[in-house]
Amino acid sequence: MKDRAILGITMGDPASIGPEITVKALSHKDIYERCRPLIIGDVWVMEKAVKTVGLDKKIAIHPVKSVQEGIYSWGTIDVYDMKAIEEDRLKVGKISEASGEAAFRYVKKVIELAMAGEIDGTVTNALSKEAVNLAGHHYSGHTEIYAEFTGTEKYTMMLAYHNLRVVHVSTHVSLREACDRVKKERLLDVIHIAEDACKALGIEKPRLAVAGLNPHCGENGLFGKEEQEEIIPAVEKAKAEGMLVDGPVAADTVFSKAKGGMYDIVVAMYHDQGHIPLKVVGFEYDDDREEWKAVEGVNITLGLPIIRTSVDHGTAFDHAGLGDANELSLLNAIDYAVTLADNRKG
Template identity: 70%
Template sequence: MGDPASIGPEITVKALANNEIYDKCRPLVIGDAGVMEAAVKIVGKEDVRIHPVHSVEEALFQAGTIDVYDMDLVDMDKLERGKVSVMAGEAAFRYVEKVIQMAMAGEVDGTVTNAFNKEAINMAGHHYSGHTEVYADMTGTKKYTMMLAHENIRVVHVSTHVSLREACDRVKKDRVLEVIRIAYQACRDLGLEQPRIGVAGLNPHSGENGLFGREEIDEIIPAIEAAKAEGIQAEGPVPPDTIFSKARGGWYDMVVAMYHDQGHIPLKVIGFVYNQEQQKWDAVAGVNITLGLPIVRASVDHGTAFDQAGQGIANELSLINAIDYGIRLSKSNKAKTAKRTIDGGLSK
């Protein structure tokens, strides 16, 4: 459900009011039934019923009814929408913790997250810089990366939630190669048989043969060559100011970005569309996926949008995109598990 004081509950209602979602999956909201009931009224979807449950087995999975695994963590009399609070931060963190536990136990096939507020969860005593780090920690995952996707552009990151100064220091051959491998496997999981991976440079013009920095020569090129030796179709380092135009034009199935903003800015430029004339967002699209985990995690590619919370105007497109990606990756996981079972049976 995301932070109770955010737009998360509202866009969840809007997304799940779409009956087509129920043709593709069986959605269960982890959160607070009271918050979701209030969100139904805020967005004007009074024909949608909130059905509180305390186990997956109790869920109805019927269009027109939103099943909510009710954790009852929010005092509705104290909830202030659009405000950072310990109560909301604690609740948002516990929702994520619960959904990870359910996925690890095989109770659900995949997870989709709305945004939480980093300041709020840290105020509540949970010291993480984002969902990605929470998922990695709680699943015991050491090798992982963030992937953003919108339309035909996908991007993974060598580093994410660190300072720009530290991000430069993290551009090392082993990590770049690791991310290229994860990117390649993600493309395969999405049904791309021979994915093309474009690797961005770190420096302007990819260093101009050492004139603007040696990271490309010392770390990135050796990683690309190692990937090619493994049969991965990797190309680069491509200058950061042109690689995304090439990806948009179909040159690459995935881009490996060297740091957070290098990958996030181009995705959000095309996915977030603001209508100046009407003073509203026409689209807030795009998906955030954590790769390398033993479970599926897809997410909206935007924040808590506290400035819009409680008004019923927030756009649900990114959440719908995230649900679609969650379904695709969950199906891929199931197919791989079934294949391993068959292969294991044959080997016996």
């Protein structure tokens, strides 16, 4: 049991659904059979969350000041108490500077623990980019925070839902800028990172697809020249290196092909091109009940020296404090982190 990976899991924005779905996720006994979860957050917020979701009779919160103090046993949630936000400053369901500062501190601490080798991987709950920026930390998201504090220059985001995996050439930039970032050098970097990620997941010979940027992959320059000038040269270079890569493949069919098993991973050119297909299959809304039946999928930062997986949804402030938020995406993120950590150890 001591060989179970230790995973640092951030609580997310304390005003969000993060604390609640964390409690729900860790109420699953099998999680403790596969890893040792350690929550990075505030004890009093987690204690409140346990009551909110109605599990205060079954789950106890255990404050710790170090990784070594954790009990790591089902029925007890170990919390690395950051004391980052005071009770009178927390506004559940609201964006605030105080919550943004707390969420940022949780992320910074989990990175420090991973970089020091005290934990085997990190999992992040959602934070509010607006709140973090209000607190004076000017990042466009988790990915950029991780990149800075790990000293990483070449990285990318991967989204995953079962066998459908997508990496991105660019993410949090305008669509106009995203088109300008489609360059051979960047594409090659992302293709290499994508192949490495698949191998880290146990796929020995990954099959990669590179999506086109323009409709019908530009129709030989009729709808744009990025395919001819940047994408095709990158794909040909990757093939020459011995990689199993196709492209450019029209973006309106490549994700269906990957979902059907033709490819192990798709290189998307920009944020929405990759996010939309993943969320169409992973997010399921029930109109009759006016609620989400499923919110599944994982966000993984590739190219880092440490493991980082995350929920593939936002803070859902409108559901915070209600106890009805769905923990499926967090469970998925924990599963991926365990797999990556175990493969890295093995």
